[in-house]
Amino acid sequence: MRAQASFIGFTGTPIDEKDRSTAEIFGEYIDVYDMTQAIEDGVTVKVFYEPRLARVELPTEAREAIDDEFDDATVGSEEEISERLKTKWARVEAIVGSEKRIGELASDIVAHWEARRDVLAGKAMIVTMSRRIAVDLYDAIVALRPDWHSDDDAEGVLKVVITGNATDPASYQPHIRNTQERRAMKARASDAADPLELVIVRDMWLTGFDSPPMHTMYVDKPMRSAGLMQAITRVNRTFKDKPSGLIVDYIGIAENLKDALATYTDRDKQDRAIGEDVRSAAIPELMVEHAVVSDLLHEVDWVSILGSGGTKAFVYAVTEVVDYLLGTEDDRDGDDLLWQELPGEFDHARSDEPSVKKRFMAHCGRLKRLFALVPSSPEASAIRDDVAFFDAVRQSIAKIEAADRTADGESELDTAVRQILSQHVAGSGVIDIFAEAGLEKPDISVIDDEFKRKFEESDQKNLQLEAVRRLIANEVKIIGKRNVVAGRKFSEMLSEALNRYQNRTIDAAQVIAEIVELAKAIQEQRRRGEETGLTDDELAFYDAMLTNESARAAMEDATLRAIAHELTEIVRNDAKTDWQLKDQVRARLRTRIKRLLLKHGYPPDQEPAATELIIKQAEVIAEHD
Structure with missing residues (x-):
């Protein structure tokens, strides 16, 4: 029986090495669901790559020592490193984890993360090559941001997640946890609402850990092949409006990433589903979108309004632009506005020639998503205030358009991507677009x-x-x-x-x-x-019966109120049954309504129409109770 068995394997990280190969063991692929298809299907997001080696120096001797053999040595725990490689590993670890470099690394990560989290709410993981470096990096970051630290595992913005025991150095002990405590920490790292933002790891959580809000990974550990691919896919999970993931490289994994992608499909390699340089991919498009959005607003001198100074200048400028855009929904001049349900950024397009407002909403949304990819770049910093202003306009229009959406049909507006706040916004406070329209409260x-x-x-x-x-x-x-x-x-x-x-x-x-x-x-x-003296439901039935003129003339008001009260009781008694979907229940309800109307002397010539209207009213009440 076993001789005739078929061996079928499922893998997300195929291996093609000299001494081991997925295809050699299991044969040619039966079916491939590649990363490009997963992104198109909305199952995962694209992962970009950002090199930061120039900002945190890695000495040449350390870079040369990091070869394939060394990469393999960093896959398991530190105790599993072979005796032959321990000396080499210790030498490189000492250079990578020198006090000077740890200080540079901490400073750059803090600056990069604070710029990134301003525009993209979520979490990040820092991967180090040793537990000692993880602990030292934690101390260096906390020295820069003391409020990120907490002795309580349930508090704090930054945590270290490593294995260990009582024989480890005293500095390790606050970061060593038992299984239950690590499970609780994992829950915090997966909870978008939890204040924990950054976790420092060595080898834990690089596989088998799923945190959809996590969108950034800072890599300061040599990795390659399947291990590298497994690690960086920690940030490719979809989450609300998360646009993409980002790998920030401090140790030089670019070539290893390219080699690791060699075992994936041609589409994945061509489309760069993982590893496309975020600078070359996003910055040119960012500048183009900025120019497009600026051109769309050329009719409004918003720059001069902003430059007029004062805490309200930002609000005045936003209000002026919103008013202009709302007036572009058709070709009429002046104060005219087309009163149709036209789509904005959050609607499905219904016009072959979108208005200026719709074009602005679409391009501004894309501008903000691109900005979120490279917020710390010089190019993004130069247009930061413009992006803040454009987004405030977009948010204001979205707030107005959301006013007539039902709760279950309304899109979640910027649940992951935060509104970019410039100094102008901070000075003028939160913009209440209804107040600016003369509606101090939306009532x-x-x-x-x-x-x-x-x-x-x-x-x-x-x-x-x-x-x-x-x-x-x-x-x-x-x-x-x-x-x-x-x-x-x-x-x-x-x-x-x-x-x-x-x-x-x-x-x-x-x-x-x-x-x-x-x-x-x-x-x-x-x-x-x-x-x-009627409840809302009773009043609804009362109004339904008053549509009949002969009933209004022939019946006393007290009788109509009594019928409305009894109709409400009938519907309430049947509330536990989904009678809208059951013909027998509907038929029984129809009979009871007819008998009730006849009992109270409702004009028989109008009874069929009244019954149908009352049935419809009953359906509405049952649906929303």
């Missing part, structure tokens, strides 16, 4: 006659119109989820006003006046329940 209670008066004097009519429309539209959606009749009524009122504005039958001031009246009607709807 329809502020849309009143006083708001209408202020609108006529406003210089940002596009911004105010868009903010108000989305605010009202969102309120209408909320009402429609509980009350079919009221939702339809207010939706028709809003659509009619906006259509007449779009067709230029009325001007901006007139459409605002109608929206103010609609806001008053919505607030009156809220008060009706209190005045009639």
